[in-house]
Amino acid sequence: MRLYGVTGWKNAGKTGLMERLVSEISARGLRVSTVKHAHHDTDIDQPGRDSHRHREAGAREVMLATPHRWALMHELRGADEPPLAELLQRLSPVDLVLVEGYKGAPHPKIEAHRQETGKPLLATRNDTIRAVAADSAVETTLPCFDLDDTAAIADFILREVGA
Known part of the structure; x- marks a missing residue:
């Protein structure tokens, strides 16, 4: 799997870039899936809903199925995050999985960077970052893209993964 x-950093434009990349790469005929990592507690379920009640009752996994989608919720119940x-x-199986977050994981990445965050480039300390997409000029030896140049960023990623 590619x-x-x-x-x-937070508010650097990761989610917007992910959204545009999924749209761009899907429009080119490739099948794309995504993984989004969150450091905070997030719940896609709603209190009071039947599926939420099943989880609250102690179910380890709850699958919610509708005519349009299905979702599998897995409760860790104190276990480590996988x-x-x-x-x-x-x-x-898909042609490409795009991952948002997981800064320390070993897969190749592009860094989204916005000057207004006031944060330094992660790329200076993370050798899994292969390029930077920024809203202003940045000092790096890595390939740089305008944060809004989705087509060029998609071209780069697809070359990187051999797609």
Whole structure:
């Protein structure tokens, strides 16, 4: 499975870039899936819903199925968060998996960078970052792209993964 990441500091434009890349690469005829890592507690379920009640009752996994989508929620119940490699095994085969977050994981990444965050480039300390997509000039020896030049960023990623 081909894998490429988008990383960066909070409010650096990661999610917007991910959204545009999924749209761009899908429009080119490739099948794309995504993995989004969150450091905070996030719940896609709603209190009071039947599926939420099942989880609250102690179910380890709850699958919610509708005519339009299905979702599998897995409760860790005190267990460690699984590593990215283990989570990727649960995905159906696709042409490319784009990963948002997981700064320290070993897969190749592009860093989204916005000057307004006031944060330094992660690329100076992370050798898994292969390029930077920024809203202003940055000092790096890595390939640089305008944060909004989705087509050029997609071209770069697809060359990197051999697609």
